[in-house]
Amino acid sequence: MRKKVVVFSQIDSEILSRLQAQYEVVQISPKLGDVNTQIQTAVQDADGMIGAGRLLNASNLSAAKQLKIISSVSVGYDNYDVNYLNSHHIWLAHTPHVLTETTADLAFTLLMSAARQVPALDQWTKQGEWKRTVGEAQFGQGIFGKTLGIIGLGNIGTAIARRGFHGFNMNILYHNRHEKLELAQALSAQYRSLNELLQQSDFVVVAVDLNDDSKELIGVEEFAQMQKHAVFVNIARGSVINEQALIDTLKNNQIFAAGLDVYKKEPLQVSELFDLNNVVTLPHIGSATAETRQQMAELAYRNLVDVLEGRTPRYLVNPQFS
Known part of the structure; x- marks a missing residue:
C-alpha cells in the first residue's frame, strides 16, 4: 500500500x-x-x-x-x-x-522605497500631479552613509547588514538575544540595547523570529524612541510589532515612513495602513521569486x-x- x-x-x-x-x-x-x-x-x-x-x-x-x-x-x-x-x-x-538572500533583497527594497516615497510618488506622477519641479513634500531620506539598526542578527539580518555595509557604506548597529562578536566584527557592527538602537538609527529593520519573547517587541514606547526622520521596516512577522501603535506613529508623523511585508492578519484586505501615504505595504513576498x-x-x-x-x-x- x-x-x-x-x-x-x-x-x-x-x-x-x-x-x-x-x-x-x-x-x-x-x-x-x-x-x-x-x-x-x-x-x-x-x-x-x-x-x-x-x-x-x-x-x-x-x-x-x-x-x-x-x-x-x-x-x-x-x-x-x-x-x-x-x-x-x-x-x-x-x-x-535558501530564502536568506531573497528576503534580504526585499528588506532593502522596502527600505529604499519607503525612504524615497517611491509608491506615493509613482502614483503622484501617474495622476498628473507633476506639473513643476518637485518641492519638499516629495523629498525623501538619503541612505548612503546613514546608520542602519537591525533587530535580529540571524541569517537574514546578517545578509541585510552586508548590503548596508558594503553597498551603502552604512554604520551598522544590531540588537540580538546574544552578542555575535565574530560576525559583527566583519561588518564593523556594534551591539546596542533595543532602546539605544531605536534612538540612534536612521533606518530600523526587524528580522527576528516570532516567539514568546518577540511578540509585540515593538510597541508604543519603542516607536516613541525613534527619530522623526527614521524609516521602519518589518520583514519578520506581523505579531512582532503592535500594528495599531505603528499606524498611530505614522498618522502623527512621529517617524518618516515604514515598509511592511508582514502583518498580524494575513491576507490583509482592510486596514488603516492603506489610507496612509507614508507606508509601503507588500503582500508577504519576502521569498517570492x-x-x-x-x-x-x-x-x-x-x-x-x-x-x-x-x-x-x-x-x-x-x-x-x-
Missing part, C-alpha cells in the same frame, strides 16, 4: 507531480469546502503533510493516527503547534537558508521523502525524535 501525503496548500507543480508518482496524494483546497474539515478527514490515515500558510494544531490534527512528518515550505513555523507535535512524536521540518520558491519546494520535498523512506531529514524544527 502506498503511503499517503496531504498537500495542505498550493505547492510547486513539478514537486506535486513527483509526489503523485510516489504516493497517494490528497490536496486540500478552499474550493472544496471548509479547509479544517478537509484536513481533519484527510489526516486520519496520512503519513506525511507538506505545504505552508495553514494553522495546524490539535483542532485539525487530532484525528491523525500515523502522521510522521509535516514538511513546511517556509522558514518560520509559528503556524504550527510545536508542543502538540512533540507530544505526538510528529516531526516538523522547514526550509532555512521563482528561483527561491523552487528551491524551498525542493528542500521541503526532500525533508518529507526522507522521513517517509525511513531517513532523518536535515532541517528539523524538533530533532529530538531522531
